[in-house]
Amino acid sequence: MAVPIVLPITEFTKSAIETSPSGAVALIDKDGHALGVLKNPEVYPNRKEEIVSRCFGAIDPGHPYIAHVYSGGNYLLGGEVEVFEPIRYRDGLDKLRLTPKELYTNFKAKGADVVFAFQTRNPTHAGHAYLMRTGRERLVAAGYQNPVLWLSPLGGWTKSDDVPLDVRVTQHQAVLDERMLDPDWTVMGIWPAPMIYAGPTEVQFHAASRRAAGASFFVVGRDAAGIKSSPEATWNPDDDMYDANHARFALQMSPVLEDARMALLSFDKFYYDKTDHQMKALDPSREDDFISISGSKMRKLAAQGATPCRDPIPSDLLAANCVPQGFMVPSGWAIVCDYYQNIESPDWIPWSKAVVQPLIDENTVAHGTYGKTDFAVFLTRGNKQASPWHDIPLVVPTTTSAAVSSTAQFNMITEIPKHTSAKMEVMKDKWSNPIM
Numbered sequence: 001m002a003v004p005i006v007l008p009i010t011e012f013t014k015s016a017i018e019t020s021p022s023g024a025v026a027l028i029d030k031d032g033h034a035l036g037v038l039k040n041p042e043v044y045p046n047r048k049e050e051i052v053s054r055c056f057g058a059i060d061p062g063h064p065y066i067a068h069v070y071s072g073g074n075y076l077l078g079g080e081v082e083v084f085e086p087i088r089y090r091d092g093l094d095k096l097r098l099t100p101k102e103l104y105t106n107f108k109a110k111g112a113d114v115v116f117a118f119q120t121r122n123p124t125h126a127g128h129a130y131l132m133r134t135g136r137e138r139l140v141a142a143g144y145q146n147p148v149l150w151l152s153p154l155g156g157w158t159k160s161d162d163v164p165l166d167v168r169v170t171q172h173q174a175v176l177d178e179r180m181l182d183p184d185w186t187v188m189g190i191w192p193a194p195m196i197y198a199g200p201t202e203v204q205f206h207a208a209s210r211r212a213a214g215a216s217f218f219v220v221g222r223d224a225a226g227i228k229s230s231p232e233a234t235w236n237p238d239d240d241m242y243d244a245n246h247a248r249f250a251l252q253m254s255p256v257l258e259d260a261r262m263a264l265l266s267f268d269k270f271y272y273d274k275t276d277h278q279m280k281a282l283d284p285s286r287e288d289d290f291i292s293i294s295g296s297k298m299r300k301l302a303a304q305g306a307t308p309c310r311d312p313i314p315s316d317l318l319a320a321n322c323v324p325q326g327f328m329v330p331s332g333w334a335i336v337c338d339y340y341q342n343i344e345s346p347d348w349i350p351w352s353k354a355v356v357q358p359l360i361d362e363n364t365v366a367h368g369t370y371g372k373t374d375f376a377v378f379l380t381r382g383n384k385q386a387s388p389w390h391d392i393p394l395v396v397p398t399t400t401s402a403a404v405s406s407t408a409q410f411n412m413i414t415e416i417p418k419h420t421s422a423k424m425e426v427m428k429d430k431w432s433n434p435i436m
Helices: 011-019 048-056 064-071 100-109 126-141 165-177 199-212 246-252 284-289 295-303 330-342
Strands: 024-028 034-045 075-083 114-120 147-153 186-188 217-220 263-266 271-273 278-280 364-367 376-381 384-386
Touching: 011 034, 011 075, 024 075, 048 064, 048 199, 100 147, 100 186, 114 126, 114 199, 126 147, 126 217, 126 263, 126 278, 147 165, 165 186, 165 330, 199 217, 199 246, 217 246, 246 263, 295 330
Parallel strands: 114 147, 114 217, 147 186, 217 263
Antiparallel strands: 024 034, 034 075, 271 278, 364 376, 376 384
């Protein structure tokens, strides 16, 4: 496996597992839902340096996933996993988290004679659509009758400045609705893996996992699974961690392709042609007609609410506050702008945030919507609201003595909802001091 799939645990968890007579570990999500059981548990040392060196081949303590690896527990848990039922996130996107069998059913329903996969972790613009449409054209030219695209947004963890999954999926749907990509030969299915930004190593995992789910071709372009180095990088701070062509060149020599059950649709860098508002390969005979639009520039334009440019396309898009015509479908661009213009708003919460019923004690009352800023938990005593500061005694009263004994019981107020790590606060400035 190019990228190891591991479950880090702490010394405390290791000790609890090793001293338990059950010989099994319950697998529970952050909201308290039982997902499955891990039988005959085995514990291994978490060799973090080996994982980092093998996966990333680089030294950068500020890399977000390298930091994530080092923050994990010092042990790894393995065993025989029994899953109770298909895993659900309950975030409105589960209908797009298709199993390999469900994907196959969708491919067959569209009459596919071959499937090619394209992974996304960003909103789809004309450049991405160019790769997918051109990839299909190559397959038709090779003799296939109906190549079907698996549009495969990455559904797991991504770094903080990437666009969240729900925004990406909504934008992808807009691209299909406006037919920048043809829905007749496209199946959108979320692939629930995290993005670890390991360049040439990770792209082999991306291709192999899509192959396992039915794809015979994988579209790969420049800087696949790449990332900018952090200011803490040893050699190239604030520059690309990997050469832009490294990932696709490494994938071309990967064991993933050795048995010819999967092949690549490989592309070099593409540009925006100002003369016809299309994304394409650079024409060296008229270089001045082409411009490159980076992801950072796209984010700044979206935050400024840029509108479509008029001809002639200006050279400084940020100064003109305009986005080139045809760069993205209008409804898709509106979705991206809405995200970047409201990203810092305390009232803006992604709709894919899991909405579950909170576990509320019988002596509390909840108001508002769990997961939003208006949610509040009030303590009660005798069917009346009570303040955790003023009305709940530190020591549980007894009928035998007013003194605090060695066996006394103490009250404790917990501000962290069960099965989560999201700390709430007792509010000093609100009546009855609710937890919010």
